[in-house]
Amino acid sequence: MLNKIKSLGIIFLIILMVSFISIGCQNDDTDTNDDANEGMDNEDNKDQDMTDGDMTDEDMDSEMKDEEDSNMTNEDEDMDMNNESLANSIVEMDGINDATVVTMDEIALVGVDFNGEDKISDDMKKDIESKIKEKSDKISKVYISNEPDMYDRINTISNDVRNGNPIDDFSDDISEMIENITPNGK
Known part of the structure; x- marks a missing residue:
């Protein structure tokens, strides 16, 4: 901001x-x-x-x-277009209002806004993970959150990368968000 x-x-x-x-x-x-x-x-x-x-x-x-x-480097530009494509594919799923995706190396960080309960079901997480891995063969780990604060942080990073900031500038933020999504080291 x-x-x-x-x-x-x-x-x-x-x-x-x-x-x-x-x-x-x-x-x-x-x-x-x-x-x-x-x-x-x-x-x-x-x-x-x-x-x-x-x-x-x-x-x-x-x-x-x-x-x-x-x-924006060609690599960052390609990654941004891929992230947008991944987010759009998630939005096509039933019950998803909006999605934002940031990828770095072999990791995808996904924020979703969906219709339903406060917690995202394991089945929904598996469906989102499958969709991401299906669209991008480079991704081996997918971290998903539907918490509004996490969604906003992921979206901010996505917008910053789109505006020319290298993804490497956000590696600490991404690591912190992954720890918050999987506090037990899952």
Whole structure:
């Protein structure tokens, strides 16, 4: 959450700076008949064309998105697409409202929101585990939780990875969540 706030602050500052640059780079056309100013206006126009002063907020947002996407490695991008596909396959199951998945190495961490009782049944866990392993042959361990706090933590990591943060940055969090899901070392 703090990373998102920081990112939004940085984006706002960049947009603000671009706006000031844009305002400062505007030509004053009041003396365009003067030959000396005409030559300078042409030079100013060439310089202005080379700056980002004409960028709109939409262009800036697009450029920032492209930059964020370029921070994501191909491996992380593939993993993110795989995680989304895994989550979608779980949502297709009866009784599941929503799901989020984070994978790291041979481990899948799954958060589910489902219709039913407070505790997820062993049968439902087995079905989810089978679905994950069926879709991804790299996964050997699946940890599943339907606790709202755990779901939110898994979803936050998934979103952070999607926004360009390497999955390795979350290895401690993932280990802690696995311990919380299986406190008896199951």
